[in-house]
Amino acid sequence: MSLEPAFAQLGQLAPPSPVRPLLPHATTAATSRRPSSQSSSVKSGSYQAAALATAALVLRRKRTAASTASTASTASTALRAVEPEVVDTEEGDVNLDGFSDMRPYGGYAQPPARIFEGTDEIDLSKKEARPAGSSEKGTYFWKMTQDKRFIEVIIPVDDSVEAKDVIYRIGEEPEDPNRGPTLELGYRFKGEDDKMEENLIIDGQILNAVRREESFWILDEMVGVKVIILTLSRPRMRRQRHDPILRRKTEEERIEPQTWDALLVEDREKPKVTHKVFMDIELEGKPAGRMEFGLFGDLLPKTVDNFRGLCNGEYTDEEGKTKEAAFCYKGSKFAQIMGQHIISAGNAGKDLELLEFSPEELEEFYEFFKDFEAQPRAVGKVKKGWVVRWGGDLGLGEDIFGTPREEGQATDIDSNGELKQVAEIMGKLVEKGEGAKMWFYKPEWEKGCDVKGGTFQAEGFKVPHMKKGMLTMDRHETQDYQGSVFFITLKEFPQMDNRWVCFGEILSGMELLEKIED
Numbered sequence: 001m002s003l004e005p006a007f008a009q010l011g012q013l014a015p016p017s018p019v020r021p022l023l024p025h026a027t028t029a030a031t032s033r034r035p036s037s038q039s040s041s042v043k044s045g046s047y048q049a050a051a052l053a054t055a056a057l058v059l060r061r062k063r064t065a066a067s068t069a070s071t072a073s074t075a076s077t078a079l080r081a082v083e084p085e086v087v088d089t090e091e092g093d094v095n096l097d098g099f100s101d102m103r104p105y106g107g108y109a110q111p112p113a114r115i116f117e118g119t120d121e122i123d124l125s126k127k128e129a130r131p132a133g134s135s136e137k138g139t140y141f142w143k144m145t146q147d148k149r150f151i152e153v154i155i156p157v158d159d160s161v162e163a164k165d166v167i168y169r170i171g172e173e174p175e176d177p178n179r180g181p182t183l184e185l186g187y188r189f190k191g192e193d194d195k196m197e198e199n200l201i202i203d204g205q206i207l208n209a210v211r212r213e214e215s216f217w218i219l220d221e222m223v224g225v226k227v228i229i230l231t232l233s234r235p236r237m238r239r240q241r242h243d244p245i246l247r248r249k250t251e252e253e254r255i256e257p258q259t260w261d262a263l264l265v266e267d268r269e270k271p272k273v274t275h276k277v278f279m280d281i282e283l284e285g286k287p288a289g290r291m292e293f294g295l296f297g298d299l300l301p302k303t304v305d306n307f308r309g310l311c312n313g314e315y316t317d318e319e320g321k322t323k324e325a326a327f328c329y330k331g332s333k334f335a336q337i338m339g340q341h342i343i344s345a346g347n348a349g350k351d352l353e354l355l356e357f358s359p360e361e362l363e364e365f366y367e368f369f370k371d372f373e374a375q376p377r378a379v380g381k382v383k384k385g386w387v388v389r390w391g392g393d394l395g396l397g398e399d400i401f402g403t404p405r406e407e408g409q410a411t412d413i414d415s416n417g418e419l420k421q422v423a424e425i426m427g428k429l430v431e432k433g434e435g436a437k438m439w440f441y442k443p444e445w446e447k448g449c450d451v452k453g454g455t456f457q458a459e460g461f462k463v464p465h466m467k468k469g470m471l472t473m474d475r476h477e478t479q480d481y482q483g484s485v486f487f488i489t490l491k492e493f494p495q496m497d498n499r500w501v502c503f504g505e506i507l508s509g510m511e512l513l514e515k516i517e518d
Contacts (some may be wrong), residue, residue, distance in 0.1 A: 091479060097164045112238060112251035117148055118495055122255075131260040139201050142263045148255055151210070153185075153230040153263065154222075155201050161187045164221045166199055166228060169214055177260075179265065180206025185217070202230075204264035209235050212421030217405065229266040235256065253292050259464040259494035271296040271463050273507070275304060277311045279329065281512060290511035293471055299462045300503040303473060307503065309451035310346070310484050326453030327484055339517055340491055344474065347500070350445035354406050355381060355390055358435045366430050372416060382440060387413065391438035394425050408439045447474050455481040463502040465493040469513060471504035472496060490517055 034454060075348035085236035115122045116499070124147060142153040171182035182205050191197035214233035219229065224234030240249045243359075262268040281288045292514040297304040309315035313328035336344040357365065360415040361380050368379045369388070379386045390396055391407035398404055400418075412418040429436045450456050459482050470493070477499060488506070489496070490513075506513060 073138040076189040112253040114250060115147055115149070115255065115307070116252065117255045122148055133262060133267075135202075135263075140263075144260055149231040149234055149236065149253075151234065151260065153202070155185065155228040155230070157187055157201075157226050157228055158189075159218070159226050160189070161228075161291070165189065166217065166219060167200065168217055168230075170215065172329065173209075173212070174205070177209060180208055180210045180232075181212060182206075183264075187226065187228075197497045202264070206232065207256040207262050207265050207268060208260060209262070211235060220429065226465050241385075259466065259492075259497050261464050261466075271297055273505075274298055274310060277308055279311070279515070281509075283484065284515070288515065289509060289512040291512055292505045292507045294505045295471075295504040295506045296463060300459050300501065302456065303459045303501055303503045305346050306450050307471075307473075307486070315451040325451040327449055327451070334516065335485075337516065342489055342493070343486065343513070343516060344487055346444070346474075346486045347446050348448040348484050350449055351442050352389065352439060353442060354437055354439050356435065356437050357381075357429075360431045361478060362426070363430050366423075366426050367427060368480070370421060383442070385443055387411065387424065387441045389441055389445075392438045393429055393436040394422060394438055408441075410441065418463040445483070446477055447482050450483050455483045457481060458501050459503075461498045461501060465489050465494050465496045465500075465502050467505075468504035469510055472500045472502040472504070475500050488513065 011469060035400055037418055085422060115124070127146065130144040130146060131147070132141075140153055140155040142151060144151055148503045159285065165187045167186045167188060168182060168186040169182075183202055184200050186198060186200040186204040188196050188198055211233040215231060215402070217230045219226070219493075220229050236253050238253045240251050242249050273294030276292060276294040277295065278290050278292045280290050295304040295307065305315065309325045310327060310329050313330065314326050315324055315325055317323055328351075332346060332348075334343055334345045335347050336342075338344075357380075365379050365382055376384050388394070388411060390405045390409045390411060396405040396407070396409075426436075428436075430483055448457065458475055463470075468489060468491050470489045472487045472489065473482045474487055475482040482501065487496075
């Protein structure tokens, strides 16, 4: 079963709505479409039944060009339509994959050869889940398109609604660059005494920034249900990458990373705070104030219990016994402060160890180390992947910029000159025959340790990094483990979503956070 192509007969369409131009050269902002024959019907004529029928659509997109040669006089802009194919679904099966997708000719260029969201390329050959949702009462449904360039919203409306009745008001750009403009979308109807009234189905602020000038709506029909389809265009930049060797240009488009966990700011779900912990902070050795954190224990119980144990220095084991935590945040330092990004803390110190070598052990390790072409492997007490650091019997000295090194400072493994310097010092220590003490970096502990002294896997990515002051665990993405190291975000950070586990937020102490950032 299929619906007829949208805008196949422009001469039969209602006059364009006078809302506002789609683009500088286009004046058609809305048009009504009604198929000549209905291919599917709704069991009930009620509005609720229409909403359910819309939610149960499984649409397959087939791009077709609209026939415009003989009827273009009724609209200033021809439109390209996607013909959705309606597939029967099991009762209760809700799948919004493939909303009707319409673009004005000349308004949107064909998708570029490569599309990126931030630094991640979007593989259009793979059909993956995209952000989607609905209003609490089921009055509208939304979903991100497969190429991630648009957000499409379906609003079931009464059969009596025509294009001239549709209300579409989109506000100016807000001061917060992360947020979108206000949006009012609905329709007019005759109320009591034949007075025109408004029914605003969407009324709020769009969660993320959108391109107002490229966003538009149409009046459509799906499975016998009349709907308003709103298309919101996400911010993106297009460029051409030139390959001087192959002598060709590749067109790329980069989409601004965003978190779409709701359509409107007002609809965003706020996680419930189940536990509270605090940290008293010192700056330059003097008390600076207290930060209080709210933790989302219902959503991420294991992560929250681990963090609580690291804060108070004890935890409860499986048998209900209270035990001392392997590490406690008390007395630890902020490891990294990246303005406008994150603050990092919670290093348990297990990633650095001062090893003592006997003369024989030192000679064995030296023979391995001086061969810069050797593949990494375990040598004696030094495990595979461990990296020697400055300090101990290697001494410190100065780096290439003349800056004095610190104990445990990293060696430049990409510099043969520095590695040769380390090898020469190590060779002299071997000649002395007295053994040595050397610092080693152990990458398996770079994320710290949990309350039991080990690490644990990510519990889930249920909470977005939706604002400044969110609490999130540092995580090894490739091997999927985390321990005690955590971040505090200094901005809304959608790039961290689905990669790091966000499990809490700052309840009080934002002024102190800003002071640390400064």
